[in-house]
Every structure is written in structure tokens, then in C-alpha cells.
Amino acid sequence: MKKVDFIIVGQGLAGACLALRLLNKGKTVWVMDQPQSNRCSKVAAGLFNPITGMGIVKTWRAEEIFEELFEFFPKAEAQLKASFFYPMHLYRPFQTIEEQNNWMAKTADKGQNKFVKAVYTSSAYPHIHNSYGGIEVNQSGYLDTNAFLSALTRRLLSLDSYSEENFRQDLLSIRDNTVEYKGVEARKIIFCTGVASLSPYFDWLPIRQLKGETLNISFSERPDVIYNKGVYVVPTSESAVYKAGATYSLSDLSPACTPEGRQELADKLSALLKDPFQILKQEWGIRPTTVDRRPILGPHPEHSNLVIFNGLGTKGVSLAPYFSNQLANWLTGEGEIHKEVNINRFKPLYSRS
Incomplete structure (x- = not known):
């Protein structure tokens, strides 16, 4: 035995x-x-981001969790003799002037500012819709899972x-x-x-099942940051291919991609990207969540x-x-x-x- x-x-x-x-x-x-x-x-997509949610707030236990994250995966790369950890700034556009004002009021929170590289009050990236500016987050990036x-x-x-x-x-x-x-x-x-x-x-x-759908897309720009405005756009291991997502459904747990999921993500991408994009692939998965x-x-x-x-x-x-x-x-x-x-x-x- x-x-x-x-x-x-x-x-x-x-x-x-x-x-x-x-x-x-x-x-x-x-x-x-x-x-x-x-x-x-x-x-x-393997996205990690310390500033999340509709209220653009620091995620739960951000300091200790992200300290462990940035220690673990680089060591794992060395041990396993492979590359899969990619720190990358994330740009989160403000959707309204009120959101911009609310964020500026939070700048006294030094703990939150630790994760913010820059704050913009006008357009910072010409290839996306971001007329109200946004925040650029550090200690973000993606893992090639x-x-x-x-x-x-x-x-x-x-x-x-x-x-x-x-x-x-x-x-x-x-x-x-x-x-x-x-x-x-x-x-x-x-x-x-x-x-x-x-x-x-x-x-x-x-334990609840939460279905998510994603798209693999290509477009002419080669951004040096991750975009995240209602939908994320994250690089993949394939050159010029990006992962966009994700949908969230507790009710539709069908084991397949849906036209509704595809349309939802396409609409959000159109609201974010100024350049045309091509949908290459649609995928789905079920996440385990708790109440x-x-x-x-x-x-x-x-x-x-x-x-x-x-x-x-x-x-x-x-x-x-x-x-x-x-x-x-x-x-x-x-x-x-x-x-x-x-x-x-x-x-x-x-x-x-």
C-alpha cells in the first residue's frame, strides 16, 4: 500500500x-x-485586483492577501521553472462625474491609496471611453492559470x-x-x-454555483494595462488575444455558452472600447461561491x-x-x-x- x-x-x-x-x-x-x-x-482570466466592486473599494484583507500573493507566485515560478505570473497595472475608468467625486473624497484613506498608482480626472487612454478619467491600480495583474x-x-x-x-x-x-x-x-x-x-x-x-461566461477577442490596440469597466480586458498567452468577461448567473447553470452571455459581454465591450473588436471564442465555467x-x-x-x-x-x-x-x-x-x-x-x- x-x-x-x-x-x-x-x-x-x-x-x-x-x-x-x-x-x-x-x-x-x-x-x-x-x-x-x-x-x-x-x-x-486569472485577474487579481485589490480595488474592486461598484463602490471602487479595497477588497477584503487586501494588505495581507496581496502580500502573500506577490510572494507565493514568483517563488512558484522559480520552483516549477515556468512563467505564469504577470503583474500589470489596471485602469478602472470612472463612469460618472459623481463616481469621480466620490473617489476623490476617499483619497484620505492611506490604506486604499497604497494600491493606487495614479488618479486621472480626464481621459487617460485614447482607445477607450473614459471621459471622466479613472484610477490606475498597482499590485494588480493576471495569472496564466x-x-x-x-x-x-x-x-x-x-x-x-x-x-x-x-x-x-x-x-x-x-x-x-x-x-x-x-x-x-x-x-x-x-x-x-x-x-x-x-x-x-x-x-x-x-456552496452556491455561479456561472460565468467569457470571450476571447482581438482588436488593433496593444494595451499595456488591464481595462476594467463593467467588463475586464486581460491579455492571454496567445499574442494579440485578450480575455473579456465575465457574466454572473446564479439561475442559468446550463452547461453551455449562451447567446445572451455573448451579447451582454459584446455590449459592454462596445461601451468600453473605441476600436472594433473580433470575437474569437466564447467559454463558460461554474464558480463555487458561499452565502x-x-x-x-x-x-x-x-x-x-x-x-x-x-x-x-x-x-x-x-x-x-x-x-x-x-x-x-x-x-x-x-x-x-x-x-x-x-x-x-x-x-x-x-x-x-
Whole structure:
């Protein structure tokens, strides 16, 4: 029987970051994954941005999360001998003069200003509609998620620690201090499978499915910043191809791209870009979100050797490094899980069957 410290089910951003954290702590892992063309980690633009939302505000725990982000991925590039982390300024145009005025009133917030490179009160970029100016954000950029996940897969394969297969719940044996799955024994098994984590053990958690659609586009300009005004425009690994998105739907979870999604994004792009653009491809994916918009980390209420890491939502690139570190520390007895993300906050929803 093969023995490892931890089994990880799922190798999206959550599972990949956790696996690398544990390897760096000298632990042995077995990662199993069944990649799908529509998985959210592969379809997403990989955008990270500390200033978000309609109110243009600093994102939750921005200072510590983005400090961890900018430490983790450059080190991962060096370890995995691959390039996938691309810091890049982001330009967020003001949509109205009121929005511009509201932002100027916030400039006394030094914590928020830390993430702002410049503020413009008139047009700053000639190829987009931005007559009211906007803010240019630093500590933003994008992760080539496909390149990151592929690089980690290669590392795991070299360690004989990766299997591409569908996880079967009926083949999991749970013992007092260990688990066993298809001849592999581990201290704990961690489920990092996004919306697929609604297994019999974790189906009581309020994890919601949020569908998103994106477009791959080309246009004549070659911007040196990311545009974000109702729709983001982010470079991709393909020359002169940009990812635009995304839609958000809790109701339409159909496993396909939709004409409505395509039209919504095309309309928003037309409102942003002055130059004509060509739609090259449309994609879709399902993100795992939670009712309080916080990740879920920690052990099952009855089976402490079953653990979940889920609910990264639309901010997986920025949240995965920080919370994978927290979970890896907990798994190795070196730290605690913050109560804001601890599975225990949903314990009242659990009932023994």
C-alpha cells in the first residue's frame, strides 16, 4: 500500500496551491484530478485586483492577501521553472462625474491609496471611453492559470504523486486516524473540487454555483494595462488575444455558452472600447461561491480526517495563496484557521443522518 501524508482531490487553484504548500513543508501528497475543458480555473482570466466592486473599494484583507500573493507566485515560478505570473497595472475608468467625486473624497484613506498608482480626472487612454478619467491600480495583474496548473502537474508526475481520474466516494475508507483510497493511505483527505464538493459528506454546506461566461477577442490596440469597466480586458498567452468577461448567473447553470452571455459581454465591450473588436471564442465555467462570500476551510464535524478547501468564488487567484498557507499550517499543526473562513461557522446547518 502506498502511504502519503495527504490526499488532495481536485487540482484547480485551491488544490494546486495547497499541494505546493505541503510539498514545500516536506510533506508527501497524492493529488487526483479529472480536468474538464469548462472548469472555472482554466476558463477564468486569472485577474487579481485589490480595488474592486461598484463602490471602487479595497477588497477584503487586501494588505495581507496581496502580500502573500506577490510572494507565493514568483517563488512558484522559480520552483516549477515556468512563467505564469504577470503583474500589470489596471485602469478602472470612472463612469460618472459623481463616481469621480466620490473617489476623490476617499483619497484620505492611506490604506486604499497604497494600491493606487495614479488618479486621472480626464481621459487617460485614447482607445477607450473614459471621459471622466479613472484610477490606475498597482499590485494588480493576471495569472496564466493553465500554465500554472500544467507546471504543477508536471512536478507531481515527476514525484509519482498525481493521478488523472474521477473520484469515487464509494471507494473511500474512513478510519479513526487515517483514510484509504484505492491502495493509497493518508492522514487526511482534502476536497478541493469546487462545485463538485457537494458530496454526501459536505452537501450540507451553503456552496452556491455561479456561472460565468467569457470571450476571447482581438482588436488593433496593444494595451499595456488591464481595462476594467463593467467588463475586464486581460491579455492571454496567445499574442494579440485578450480575455473579456465575465457574466454572473446564479439561475442559468446550463452547461453551455449562451447567446445572451455573448451579447451582454459584446455590449459592454462596445461601451468600453473605441476600436472594433473580433470575437474569437466564447467559454463558460461554474464558480463555487458561499452565502457570505468567504472561503470554507476545515474538517468535517464528525470525521476530522475529511477536510474541505472551497468557496474561492471570483477571487481565486488572490485568495488561494493566502488560505492555502493557512490550511497547510493547520494541517501540519503550525497554526489555526481564521473563524471568518472556518467551516465551523456553518456547523449549525449540519445534522447527523
